[in-house]
Amino acid sequence: MIPSREWAVKLMHDRGMPPHIIRHSHAVSLVAVSVAFTLKKAGFEVDMRLVDRAALLHDICKADSLLNGGDHALMGRRLMEEHGYLRIGEIVGQHVRLESMEVNEAMVVNYADKRVMHDRVVSLQKRFLDLMDRYGKNEQSMQRILKHYADASEVERILVRSSGLEPGWLNHLNLIAGDHALDGGEGLL
Numbered sequence: 001m002i003p004s005r006e007w008a009v010k011l012m013h014d015r016g017m018p019p020h021i022i023r024h025s026h027a028v029s030l031v032a033v034s035v036a037f038t039l040k041k042a043g044f045e046v047d048m049r050l051v052d053r054a055a056l057l058h059d060i061c062k063a064d065s066l067l068n069g070g071d072h073a074l075m076g077r078r079l080m081e082e083h084g085y086l087r088i089g090e091i092v093g094q095h096v097r098l099e100s101m102e103v104n105e106a107m108v109v110n111y112a113d114k115r116v117m118h119d120r121v122v123s124l125q126k127r128f129l130d131l132m133d134r135y136g137k138n139e140q141s142m143q144r145i146l147k148h149y150a151d152a153s154e155v156e157r158i159l160v161r162s163s164g165l166e167p168g169w170l171n172h173l174n175l176i177a178g179d180h181a182l183d184g185g186e187g188l189l
Helices: 005-014 019-041 048-057 062-068 072-082 086-092 105-114 124-135 139-163 167-175
Strands: none
Touching: 005 019, 005 048, 019 048, 019 105, 019 139, 019 167, 048 086, 048 105, 062 072, 072 086, 086 105, 105 124, 105 139, 124 139
């Protein structure tokens, strides 16, 4: 079961997601749907509606986590499960750390999130340099960020090898207005 886009956007607003996290989530959705489309063209069975909704909702509990602590991916997974959206919850739960290196919707959303810094599509290197500047406060946090960078780089290699995705092409998505067909209109979805 996959919720409507309207339901997802309403939940984001009803839960009081800050505007900057909403903008980030829309940008992640744009990247995720683009990557999913590339995978579909290469013959992979990827549910683009599932990718879109999970990407929109991947940070549904980010503000809660920032205020009260806790793992926002796990909190988001539980919230989606409470609403009866188990597949969305499974993907939301993996947007920080993947459970496997299988090419699927979770990998797409995980990768898309790593390519969006705030609300702009950037390279993995630029994204992780920003994370290191903001969160690399001690040796342990720096090592964790470097591990996530290595994992994200491997995901990117898998997606490129699997679909012919050109990572630099995704930067062109910055030119697309928020209401473009790729962002939930009558286009790819």
